[in-house]
Structure formats: structure tokens, C-alpha cells
Amino acid sequence: MTAAERLPDVTAFHDRRTGSVQYVVADPVTKDCAIIDPVFDYDEKSGQTWSENADKILAFIAERGYRVQWIMDTHPHADHFSAAPYLKAKTGAPTATGSYVTRVQKLWADFYNWPDFPQDGSQWDHLFSAGDTFNIGEIGGYVIHSPGHTLASITYVIGDAAFIHDTMFQPDSGTARADFPGGSSAALWDSIQAILQLPPETRLFTGHDYLPGGRALQYESTIAMQIATNSHLSVHRDKAAYIAARDARDATLPMPKLILHALQVNINGGQLPAPEANGRRYLKIPMDLLTRGSGE
Template structure:
């Protein structure tokens, strides 16, 4: 029998992100998935409001953190994985293809000494690896397409898919970031939709189409029947054509150049310089020809 973890989502409205605490109700062991480190790009301010709220929830529930998991190096928010590791002592983990993302962005940032071996994390998961949260078995499915390194965590009857599928009324994630591929995204989604129909699907973002309240839980059956992309584009060729056409109109996320230098380093902020301050490095004109944001 597949066990059912307790899943609590925490919606972060600045970046429309959903962070998760996934717990085994019997053992009170839990994992934190895709935590957000608050960042205000206008003032350059960093805060731990979101992460501290998660820690408060875990304390109130009497949970013990076994894992801090990222599904991929995020392009629209900073990861709070390192901060939460310092607070809980739990290991941080990500898919092993993060090394390919590190190599790519090392060149973009002109970081000759940056290590691209994934050593910033305690665990790099391979496709098919298994682990546990308390007595609930979990496994790792590689889900490239949105990024080179994206993974899905299947924990009991729940799958955490982040930027592959959104809620059915929002479709699928873009695939035009460096290293992205609409063809790979199609294949990854097919694997997710091959899970049992009653598998709970938890997304990493919700952009609240039509101004509705934030939502982040569906099922495989609901996605197959109602996803506005997957229920319409029934072949790889049709999906890839639609996805690439849509992506060509999209501006880059406003924080991608900020976030990737943090998130390829497991959520670590840049080291302080000789005046004690930390600085971000923004390459100019990296995305030649991309649509401009408003």
C-alpha cells in the first residue's frame, strides 16, 4: 500500500512560489521542498521571513526535518536551502544534473574558480534513486525540459513536479531557458502522467489565472483530462510547436540573473568583500534578442 504523506503548502506571493513541508504522520519526520529566501530586487534586501514561517510551522507540529530538497536551480527566487540547513542540521539535496547547470552558468558569470561538481549539496540524486521520509518511501524522477537539472520527487502518493506541470488551468512550464528543451519537457510530462491516476500532483508555482485564489494540488487524472496544454496537444510535435511559439513571446524572469548565481551555489549568498558587503554580478546583454519585460 502506498503511504500518504501530510503535505502543507506555503504560497509566496512575490514570486508566486509554493514551498512544501512533506511529513510522515506516524514518525513526525518531514522534508522541506523548494524553500524561498526572500529578496527585494529594488532595495537589494534579503530576509528569511518565508523560511522562518516554515520553521515555526515545523516546531508547532513537532516535526523533525530529515531532508531539504530543491527540485532544480530556480530562476525566479533564491533558495533558502542553506539557511534551513544551518537552522536544522538536515542535509540538502538536488538532482545530479545540477552540475551541467553549474558549468553553463559558470561561463555566463565568468567564474573561473567556481566548483562545478555539485559539492555545495550534501546529496546529488541520480534518476531512480530512493530515500525515505520517516517510513514513507520516496524516489527521484529526472524531469528535464524546463531546466537541465529538474527532478520530480515522488513521495508516497504525492509527486512534486515544480516547473513541469502547473495547475490544469495554467498548462505547462516554459522551456526556453539556457539548457531547456520543449521536446524534453514533453517526455518528462509523459513520465509524470504515467503515474497512477490518483497520484497527487503538487506544483511549484501558481500564477492565479483570472485572479482566483492560489491553488497547487491536483491529480494525474485531473491533469490528463483538463490541463489546457496536455489535453489539447496530443502529440510531441504539436506540444513542442505550441510551447516554442508561446515561449518566443515571453520575457526572462526578472530575477533570473540574480537567482542563478545564488541557486547554482545551493542557496549560498556571495561571500562578503573587503568592506563586509555582499555583491551580485549581473552579465549585460546575455540574452540577446529575447523579448523585453515591462
């Protein structure tokens, strides 16, 4: 098998607290790997942070003898802190996200009243734009811009695997919400249609699974499965119908309980706030910015 024909090994790590799915994607021959969308643990009731999720990933990588080439986020997450800085400190690997993160930084820096906050994406080591290519070992990858859930969202296609974050979920769960600041159901439809142009056998790895109905964890599908059985896309087959259904559904959803906590960390590349004079870190929560629901 040539490098061009080699398929990446993909291992998922599920965080039940947030429903997030984190990935290690590796070239099985060279043992080079990337970490995608890692979680840094945070409890909003106590303010405690810890590194259980990231440490599990590091232990797995050490067990497999992998070398970390990249630590990649698909977008600034609204429901967990990114563990990218923690993992960079442990591995030395560069951090990366989409260049479109500057649009989210501009939006949220205004919400947090941070006029001096750097809005150029310099908090990451590398910014990917649509069409950019990279390698995991000898397996080629490239980037698709996939806005809609956020302005910044990107998809990483690595070999036969696409990491589709918050665009489509498992077929029984449909598609992601598009009502966050900067979100757009119309843009999400277009992003999903672009992903669905990939070969039918492409493996799709989603960014969340909430175990609907108490079923077992699922995170992998294919293009063919999504086209045939996605609970939103197989019913709402044209853009106008999808937008109407998506917007109606989103109007019933509370905001994620960590969105105001997480965005101030994640637009800063996952860096926690700097300690103040007393040695403690503090988050800043804007009042009455997001007014729908309690998040519970």
C-alpha cells in the same frame, strides 16, 4: 495501516512575490519531514534579503513537532533564491538536489565568467539521480529526472505525492516554459509523459501558481485531472504539436526579472556571495546575455 500504505501529509506555503509554492511533506506517524523548494526572500530594487518565507516554514514545523530530514530543491530556480542554506543552519538537516545540477553549473559558470567555480555539485550535501530512493520517516520516496524547463530538474515521488516543480502547473495554467538556457520543449514533453505514467490517483504538487484571473490559490491536482483537463496537454496531444505550441508561446515571454540574480546564488546551493573587504555582498550581472523583453 502499514508504512507502505501510509500517505504523506503535505502542507503548501505560497510566496505571492514570486508565485512560488514551497512544501513541507511529512510522515504523520513518525513526524519526520522534508522541506521542498524553500524561498529566501530578495528584493531586486533594494538588494535586501530576508527570511520571512523560511521562518514561516520553521514556525509551522515547530508547531507540528516535526523533525526535518531533508531540505530539497527540485532544480536551480530562476525566480527566487533558495533558502536551503538558511534552513540547514537552523535545523542541521542535509540539503539535496539532482545530480544533473552539474550541467547547469557548467553552463552558468561560463555565463558569469567564473572559471574557478566548483562545478561538481559539492555545494549540496547529497545529489540524487534518477531511480534513487530515500525515506521520509517510514514513507518511501524516489527520484525521476524531469529535464526540459532546466537541464537539472527532478521530480520527488513520496508515497502517493509527486512534487513536479516546473513541468505541469494547475490544469488551467498548462505547462512550464522551456526556453531558459539549457531548456528544451522536446525534453519537457518527454518528462511530462513520464510523470503521467504514475497511477491516476497520484497527487501532483506544482512549483508555482500565479493566481490566473484572480482565482484562489491552487497547487494540487492528480494525474487523471492533468490528462483530462490540462489546457496545453488536452489540446496538443502529440509531441510535434506540443513542441510547436510551447515554442511559440515561449517566444512571447520576457525572461523572469530575477533570473540573472537568482542563478548565481542557486547554482551555488543557495549560498549568497561572500562578503568583500568592505563587508558587503555583491551580485554579478552579465550584460546582454538574455536579450528578450524587459522582464516587467
